[in-house]
Amino acid sequence: MGNTAYKDHAALSAGFNRDEGRVDWHDQTLWFVRQKRDRLSQGIPDWEDLREAASAIKSHTLSNIDTYLETFEKNALANGIHIHWAPDAVSHNQTVLEILQRHNISQLVKSKSMLTEECHLNDFLEQRGLEVTDTDLGERIVQLAKEPPSHIVLPCIHKKKEEIGELFHVHLGTPAGLADPQQLTEAARQDLRKRFLTRRAALTGVNFAIAETGEFVVCTNEGNADMGAHLADVHIASMGFEKVIPGRKELGIFLRLLARSATGQPITTYSSHFARPRDGQELHLILVDNGRSRQLGRDDFRASLKCIRCGACMNTCPVYRRSGGHSYHTAVAGPIGSILAPNLDMAQFKDLPFASTLCGSCSNVCPVKINIHEQLYKWRQVLVRHGHTDTKKTAAMKAMAYTLSRPALLNFAGKSLRFALRYAPLAINNPLNPWYRQRDMPAAPAETFAAWYHKNRKGANR
Amino acid sequence: MTRREIFLDNVRKNKPKSLPLPAQFEPDRNLFADPVESFVRMAETVGTKVLRVNNETAVRDYVETELPVKGRVISPMEVLAGLAEPVPPGLPHMLQDCEYAILRGRIGVAENAAIWLTDQDMGQRVLPFITQHLCLVLAEDEVVALMPDAYAQIADDAYGFGTFIAGPSKTADIEQSLVIGAHGARSLTILLMNRNASRGADQLMFAGHNNHMSQ
Ligand code: SF4
Numbered sequence: 001m002g003n004t005a006y007k008d009h010a011a012l013s014a015g016f017n018r019d020e021g022r023v024d025w026h027d028q029t030l031w032f033v034r035q036k037r038d039r040l041s042q043g044i045p046d047w048e049d050l051r052e053a054a055s056a057i058k059s060h061t062l063s064n065i066d067t068y069l070e071t072f073e074k075n076a077l078a079n080g081i082h083i084h085w086a087p088d089a090v091s092h093n094q095t096v097l098e099i100l101q102r103h104n105i106s107q108l109v110k111s112k113s114m115l116t117e118e119c120h121l122n123d124f125l126e127q128r129g130l131e132v133t134d135t136d137l138g139e140r141i142v143q144l145a146k147e148p149p150s151h152i153v154l155p156c157i158h159k160k161k162e163e164i165g166e167l168f169h170v171h172l173g174t175p176a177g178l179a180d181p182q183q184l185t186e187a188a189r190q191d192l193r194k195r196f197l198t199r200r201a202a203l204t205g206v207n208f209a210i211a212e213t214g215e216f217v218v219c220t221n222e223g224n225a226d227m228g229a230h231l232a233d234v235h236i237a238s239m240g241f242e243k244v245i246p247g248r249k250e251l252g253i254f255l256r257l258l259a260r261s262a263t264g265q266p267i268t269t270y271s272s273h274f275a276r277p278r279d280g281q282e283l284h285l286i287l288v289d290n291g292r293s294r295q296l297g298r299d300d301f302r303a304s305l306k307c308i309r310c311g312a313c314m315n316t317c318p319v320y321r322r323s324g325g326h327s328y329h330t331a332v333a334g335p336i337g338s339i340l341a342p343n344l345d346m347a348q349f350k351d352l353p354f355a356s357t358l359c360g361s362c363s364n365v366c367p368v369k370i371n372i373h374e375q376l377y378k379w380r381q382v383l384v385r386h387g388h389t390d391t392k393k394t395a396a397m398k399a400m401a402y403t404l405s406r407p408a409l410l411n412f413a414g415k416s417l418r419f420a421l422r423y424a425p426l427a428i429n430n431p432l433n434p435w436y437r438q439r440d441m442p443a444a445p446a447e448t449f450a451a452w453y454h455k456n457r458k459g460a461n462r
Numbered sequence: 463m464t465r466r467e468i469f470l471d472n473v474r475k476n477k478p479k480s481l482p483l484p485a486q487f488e489p490d491r492n493l494f495a496d497p498v499e500s501f502v503r504m505a506e507t508v509g510t511k512v513l514r515v516n517n518e519t520a521v522r523d524y525v526e527t528e529l530p531v532k533g534r535v536i537s538p539m540e541v542l543a544g545l546a547e548p549v550p551p552g553l554p555h556m557l558q559d560c561e562y563a564i565l566r567g568r569i570g571v572a573e574n575a576a577i578w579l580t581d582q583d584m585g586q587r588v589l590p591f592i593t594q595h596l597c598l599v600l601a602e603d604e605v606v607a608l609m610p611d612a613y614a615q616i617a618d619d620a621y622g623f624g625t626f627i628a629g630p631s632k633t634a635d636i637e638q639s640l641v642i643g644a645h646g647a648r649s650l651t652i653l654l655m656n657r658n659a660s661r662g663a664d665q666l667m668f669a670g671h672n673n674h675m676s677q
Contacts, residue, residue, distance in 0.1 A: 029638050046490035056484035063481040066474045085466040137644060138635035154635065161637045181636035189645060196645070197555055223591045223631040223646025230588035230623075231554055241473065246483065248617060252610035253487055255626075256573070266504060266574035267609075267628050270591075270646065276622035278587055289469055297476030 008351035013323035016158075026158065027321040033154075034315040036264025037365065044256070054257055055369035057250050058242075058306035062296065068211040068244045069287065075214025076285060079276045084286040089119035092288050096121060096203065096236055097128060099284055103234055105201045109192075111218070111225035112136040113205030114152050114309060115238050115288060117331035118344075121203075133195050135224040137188055144171045150325025152332055153262050153311035158324050192224070202228030206239035206285075207308070208254060212247040215275035216285065219258060219268040226272055235277065236284045240292055242305040254308060257367035261310040295343045300378045304339045306368040313362035313372055319355055328352060335362040339375045342383065350388035353379035489608050497572035497607045502654065505575035508629035509642055510650045517657045521599055524653060525564060533561030538585040539599065549585025557586060563593035563647075567627075569612045570605040570652075576628035577652070578612055580621035587623050591631075596647035598627065601655045 007015075017023055041047045061068055073083050086092035092115075100108065108125065110116065110132055122132045122143075134143040138155035142148065144167045149155030156164070165179035174187045204225045209216040216237060218225045229235045245254065259265040277283035295301050314320045314334030325333035330341040330349060338352035353376045362372040383389060463471070494500040502512050515521055518541045525545050529535065536557065537546035546564060550556050565584060567577035577598050581587050590596050606612055616624070631646030642648060 053487040060483045085469040137633045181639040185641040222644035226591040248613045252613040271626040273624040293472035293476045
């Protein structure tokens, strides 16, 4: 990605789709995760009420976010946590750098934080000669492969174990051809343990920050956030401001939803609550805006800030499952990423709201009830209004709008389409018409709907 | 303007009009009849081994006779004095060769088999993570049904660090195959006492073994 020529979602998907076997595997594996989520959520009798409650808590918090942020700050400061405010990605990265430089630290272990992906922190630090080690296994794998994560919960879901074995062979010295997940994980455990024990600074993400107590919660299955944070002299936690919730009571609701929605687990292995630094340790927390306040001001897209980053909308999305996370060319892929990215840069991410069938499956699984597919539809309108659509699509849409508003023309168009489908399907299903690249046209019905309706209505009236 | 002022200013300018906090959520409790049985069943599904014991003396017995490892055994529990090394103060890195840590949990949650413990129960925060194997001791009457019940108990606690632990460390990042033992403990054993230590210890026998482990 990065400096290569701009490719949109369709072009990048085409790349992913060249390996049909991999696409099938990707599709089925994510669907399996979706099914696990279904089983777990169906075990909670009041699941729908829980979602509703979580959604309402987030609406309330976002509408009073300044007060909650100030309360959080006050309580966190009282706990001995240093609080930093970063209006944008650059100030976030600078803050991290300054903290590290003050301690003469040039090496950092990092647990999963999509925010630091969004801010391109690794690149920023590496360009200044610092070393960053991602410690979540999936993130470590994509880091070694010099790729971004393709999924916010399952960062290397696009990789096959043989490819991971090859990476580990090159970077960790495992035997060539070793592709056993158990043995590969063990090799990473040994290597990363050395790093945990020798790095003086650890950066973690934040799943929830609690205004009432000034603590924050980090959830992992691997234990990497804790290994880093409890061994390091300096712990830096980075969070988007939307992660604040009112109190511990509310945590009881969100932690019931998060892992069940994410991976179909009743809870993650570790849900760690950081309230005060340990003796002799420095604890820093960086609050980041980076476009979130702008999204907060957009009535139609505000609800996207409720996201708790469970990834369920990706696992269920028929487009994501078949196009792969990298096709979204942004840190947070999938349906929710396609709402967040155009807020950051409309021109660069104008393709993403169109990378959806608008089937609504994402909205149905979202634990905080974000109306994801409606927002995707609304982004399309905003993008068209701002002139950000590709010309082929705009021409087709204009023709469609013109036709739909004129019944006689529509009638004629329908008849000619059926004629074309029956006698010249290639004229429609041809390489110049991109919609049909992975699709087949249905057989044409013998009569138009209007003709059918006319006949049957008449029959009913007789 | 400072970064803080710019930040809060942008947030204030953009926030919508205030919406109320919803009425307190009352969870449906028809999840299971017996929280302790559910806790045990759920623990087994997340890869935890559960042993039912009578009391703290039986815990001591277990450590003395059954602990399946050689190597450094560390515990802050008084009842294990002489059997396990107390948690060493100072650099947490000193715990890197800990083979087995035995810690007293505070709350067990039936719906997900998570056990809550705080830094006061750990001696050193890194201990439950850096140890190769972890053993958590809990009493049956410390098991609550749901997460909101746990938070009702924790509500006003002033810990520096606390964590819910549910099972051994795990990952499925390589092709979604479940691997136990990512960065944290490779195994979790829960010693579930049917009687709380505070109520006296007269029976030394194990109440029964349950060595079944599943994922
Ligand atoms: S939008 Fe909803 S479903 Fe998607 S990641 Fe966020 S919380 Fe999960």
